[in-house]
Amino acid sequence: MSEQISSVMLVDDHPLLRKGLKQLLALEDELEVIAEASNGQDAIKLAAELDPDLIILDLNMQGMDGLETLKRMRDEGVTSRIVMLTVSDADEDIVKAISNGADGYLLKDTDPEVLLDQIKKALDGKMVLSEAITQVLATALRRPQAKTPAELNSLTNREYEILHLIAKGMSNKVIARELNISDGTVKVHVKHLLKKLGLRSRVEAAVWMVNQQGGKL
Amino acid sequence: MSEQISSVMLVDDHPLLRKGLKQLLALEDELEVIAEASNGQDAIKLAAELDPDLIILDLNMQGMDGLETLKRMRDEGVTSRIVMLTVSDADEDIVKAISNGADGYLLKDTDPEVLLDQIKKALDGKMVLSEAITQVLATALRRPQAKTPAELNSLTNREYEILHLIAKGMSNKVIARELNISDGTVKVHVKHLLKKLGLRSRVEAAVWMVNQQGGKL
DNA sequence: ATGGGGGTACCTCAAAAGTGGTAGTGCGGT
DNA sequence: ACCGCACTACCACTTTTGAGGTACCCCCAT
Known part of the structure; x- marks a missing residue:
């Protein structure tokens, strides 16, 4: 050859x-x-x-x-x-x-x-x-690690935590169980985090987050 | 130094x-x-x-x-x-x-x-x-480019198309307008594609898809 | 032609998601 | 001590989703 x-x-x-x-x-x-x-x-x-x-x-x-x-x-x-x-x-x-x-x-x-x-x-x-x-x-x-968009900094710990779980595809109920809080409370956090990030739904949030993380890397 | x-x-x-x-x-x-x-x-x-x-x-x-x-x-x-x-x-x-x-x-x-x-x-x-x-x-x-999971092949064109749009964070209604079909029909496709992929919600589908695509890379 | 799959549309129904507001607790800063 | 913020919880209400089902059309393959 x-x-x-x-x-x-x-x-x-x-x-x-x-x-x-x-x-x-x-x-x-x-x-x-x-x-x-x-x-x-x-x-x-x-x-x-x-x-x-x-x-x-x-x-x-x-x-x-x-x-x-x-x-x-x-x-x-x-x-x-x-x-x-x-x-x-x-x-x-x-x-x-x-x-x-x-x-x-x-x-x-x-x-x-x-x-x-x-x-x-x-x-x-x-x-x-x-x-x-x-x-x-x-x-x-x-x-992916290096950049931490300004938007992320505006999130509280809880919001950030929940955003991560959303980015895993979890529902409010599952997230609630995971964090030992009520699903109503989860909704509150989701509401806030969506507003802060300027997004319209948890799906957008999930996509956004996965991209931030660089996906599976 | x-x-x-x-x-x-x-x-x-x-x-x-x-x-x-x-x-x-x-x-x-x-x-x-x-x-x-x-x-x-x-x-x-x-x-x-x-x-x-x-x-x-x-x-x-x-x-x-x-x-x-x-x-x-x-x-x-x-x-x-x-x-x-x-x-x-x-x-x-x-x-x-x-x-x-x-x-x-x-x-x-x-x-x-x-x-x-x-x-x-x-x-x-x-x-x-x-x-x-x-x-x-x-x-x-x-x-990311190389692999085309078997699951994706089982999807019809329409389903695949809609999966892409879900992975952009779009709602059924928006997807419907985008494709000029009724949102009820979009639901049907979403239902089918979720079943085929073994996923439980559009959020999971979005996350899955974004990861398949290798995110922004 | 008969059947099957894909695509479309419509219906119902239950669950999930999202919005608005009120409210209690605890903590750090002035 | 007081204020603001994060976190929690609950309520009411609307919208969105997803799971059933039926039905029609079109095309292609047996």
């Missing part, structure tokens, strides 16, 4: 960068650049036609950006390995890219040798991430 | 590993091991008393495990940098550790030099993660 020649497609709106990348990849006999595209539309078409083993996709492109291109490719059923290449280390982009099916996220300022190494790893089926990305990724996971 | 001596506390129920780690850290003049603990209880107490710059915490301990210890330390207001050290690369642990305030997650089979290097990075305020961890982390982020 490692002896097989892998087909690679480059997508970047900077011809110069494509050239450089191509030269880099040429260092490896088992890598062959079979296509290049300078925009998302062409890339999607070519990807569907040629089904390359690997697609190296620039995140910051004019017109349809890399993220959108990525999404559409996956929608079209492209199963190639896709590695995002970018100057950006904006956390949202990373999370979105991976969520949308990217197999790697590399920075353009990465040392060429390392870059080549990572690209080969990506072809091996591994998820490759630039060193600097790791921290951002971790921070993204951590985020 | 880099010239200052940093205090380190080791927490691991294997004396041998503590010994080895201590020797490793002794190689660096600016690192001083000021305390050791072999269980969570002691660790929490010592951490609160000594407030070390860095705590190296074993994840797999008997009794109170590392994750629980981590949580309680943070609850107690311990602000030290805390790095988890472990043999496990179970994704849940990683995500939980970081979510609960760990500043790093290192594997015990890491090359000692690298380990030392990472520990120093951690003291510098960086988030340190073992190479192998990165993939797991990325996979964790990706997970």
Whole structure:
């Protein structure tokens, strides 16, 4: 398998960068650049036609950006390995890219040798991430804890407690038993917490809370 | 700052590993091991008393495990940098550790030099993660997309559509207007979808759905 | 064509949720 | 000592939900 020649497609709106990348990849006999595209539309078409083993996709492109291109490719059923290449280390982009099916996220300022190494790893089926990305990724996971929206601070302990239980799907009656208070009292707290949060129902409260918590994470 | 001596506390129920780690850290003049603990209880107490710059915490301990210890330390207001050290690369642990305030997650089979290097990075305020961890982390982020629970397939289009709207916090009436059907009909769909999913209320459905979607990620 | 599933609508009924108000207790701050 | 706030409880009342059931339409598969 490692002896097989892998087909690679480059997508970047900077011809110069494509050239450089191509030269880099040429260092490896088992890598062959079979296509290049300078925009998302062409890339999607070519990807569907040629089904390359690997697609190296620039995140910051004019017109349809890399993220959108990525999404559409996956929608079209492209199963190639896709590695995002970018100057950006904006956390949202990373999370979105991976969520949308990217197999790697590399920075353009990465040392060429390392870059080549990572690209080969990506072809091996591994998820490759630039060193600097790791921290951002971790921070993204951590985020849920970090931010405590102002709204939450306005809640009393009891209200906060009850909000949590609502976010578990519990009814007023169950919450009442859980906290050893009357269900009428629970209603009072729910009423107050809804007002403070500017929500219209416990369902909205539950959804809001689950999102705050970052769901199952 | 880099010239200052940093205090380190080791927490691991294997004396041998503590010994080895201590020797490793002794190689660096600016690192001083000021305390050791072999269980969570002691660790929490010592951490609160000594407030070390860095705590190296074993994840797999008997009794109170590392994750629980981590949580309680943070609850107690311990602000030290805390790095988890472990043999496990179970994704849940990683995500939980970081979510609960760990500043790093290192594997015990890491090359000692690298380990030392990472520990120093951690003291510098960086988030340190073992190479192998990165993939797991990325996979964790990706997970939401991948799985499509069997329950969801049993839903009809209409039911699925309505489930989505419930997960936005909408009431039957609002959903009805949104879909141009009567609210009575919405009720029917809700009833069916609750039965199929084995849930007891729209709140549970909303929470369930939001979690399936992976929340805002 | 006959049957079944999905979608729609309507009915009834009981339970749950939400709104308004009153009111007692306990606690921390002025 | 007094005030405000959190927490508790109860009442009355409206709206929303969810569980039954029946019924009609449409489409597709046997």
